[in-house]
Amino acid sequence: MKTPADLLKQYLSSIRNPSAAAALFAEDGVLELPYLASLGIPPQAQGPAAIENFIASLLKKVPDFQFKNVRILIETGEQAFAEYDVEAPVVPTNRIYRQSYAGRLVTAGGKIVLLRESLDTVAAAKAFNIPISV
Template identity: 50%
Template sequence: MKTAKELLLGYLEHINNPDEAIKLFADDAMIELPYLASLGLNYQMKGKEVIYNFLKNLPDTFTNFKFQNIQIHIDTPDQVFGEYEVNAIVNSTSKPYHQLYMGRLVAEDGKIKLLREALDMIVVARGMFPDGLPQLPL
């Protein structure tokens, strides 16, 4: 049975391989990126099918999306907290995407039950919106 740290490292390693990454998730798992709501974007993915579709779309959204500089700060068998970076290109705008993620993963029965990540919304807006910050929703 995998620990929370093993699950997080496996997820980060297989981020561009949804067929492998999805095997790490429980059937009722959830990925949350709560601060995406401030940009009017969906922030919660519930269930393996929804998570799989989210992961499948990453290569269409970004070029060279790969986690690096992974640091684990808290590590217990059921929970892990880490920081990890991405340096990619947003395909729709051709803008750079240099992001620091912070993630808390909760494991249950050797599977990912919850992955909650925080990220800089200004970086998201500058990269994803053609006009950058002026395009932010009110």
């Protein structure tokens, strides 16, 4: 069975293949980016189909989206925590999306049950030209 770090690395490396990335999640698994709510974007997707749709919609705007510089910082029997980066052009705005993520992954039965990611919402808003309300 894959370790939490293995599953996280597999997810991150397969992000440009939405169905492969989503297949790593349990049926009730959740991809959660809670800070996206401040940008008016739904903060979570639950289940492989919703996760696949979320990733596919991101790739329409950022076709070259790919994680790099993955740093696994903590791993336990069922969890991993890592930091990883993205730098890619956003098609609709023609701006570069530069982002560092922090992700906490929780597993059960060899599947991802939760991946909660934090990000710099100001950097995202600038790259995607989303107004920020204070």
